[in-house]
Amino acid sequence: MKITFFMLFIANTAFSQTDALGIISNDANYSRVINQNNLVDKKNEVKIEGSPYLFNEYNLSKIGDYKDEINIKYNIFSDEVEFVKNGQLLALNKTPDLSKIRFINYNTILVLKEINGNNGYYLELFNNNGRQLLKKLKIRLEKGRTSQNSYDLDRNSRYIEDEPIYYFFIENNLIASNKLKKIEGDLEKKGYNIKEILKKEKLSIKKDQDLIKLINLINK
Structure with a gap:
């Protein structure tokens, strides 16, 4: 049914x-x-x-x-x-x-995908012409503690945002996955002229929107 x-x-x-x-x-x-x-x-x-x-x-x-x-x-x-x-x-x-989940008011897409044995949710930043760029958001819990003396203060537990991880697929084949500061080097090793494109288009590898433009321009 x-x-x-x-x-x-x-x-x-x-x-x-x-x-x-x-x-x-x-x-x-x-x-x-x-x-x-x-x-x-x-x-x-x-x-x-x-x-x-x-x-x-x-x-x-x-x-x-x-x-x-x-x-x-x-x-x-x-x-x-x-x-x-x-x-x-x-x-x-x-x-x-x-x-596949689309947050209507934010025009944001969340997809469920198994990557390296982990079946989890990823933000889909780009999906076109067989190319897909996913972003795995990371949050960790830092546990609080009780003050040890009168000069110390109690500290509550808190959620802390960690650096996300990006996954780039071509025809469902994983081409590169890393944090932003490393993904440029990984793509260069795969033979993509990343530095040339970044310079010509004045893009920053550290910005999601620029990364989307970069993925769209690779070997176009």
Whole structure:
């Protein structure tokens, strides 16, 4: 049976009081869509500074080929796409039919892809003519500590954004993957005239938009 999504009424009040996703009441379909092993209970969560999310608010999104739109949040730290169902915070299953997510208001695309044995979510910066550029966002948790003396201060745990990793594919073959400061050298070793293009087009390898232009210009 085909899984169907439908929008529930979203009030202008706090989203926690509403459901993000309506799923037909069929246990088989329900288990296919929801990662039931990843129910999240945040009632007793210790205060953590910063945010683990791509966007802090729930966003209307298009998932896979399903025609209806739902409200979700992407948790970078746990690498899960979260939504609310019956007052519970749940996560989508990482399955092929749910592998492409478009955040409508931000025109941002999140894709599920297995790279080097890791089946996770990546921002899709570019996908055209058999070329794809993905960006893996990274957030780590720095644990807090209790002050040891009167001259010291307590420190809360906090989420810290780490340097992302980029993946460049041609016809689904991984050509280069690295942090920005190294990807230029990796592409040069593959025989691409990166330095020449950067100089001619006045591009910076450290900017996403310039990196997209670079990928589009390689051996064109």
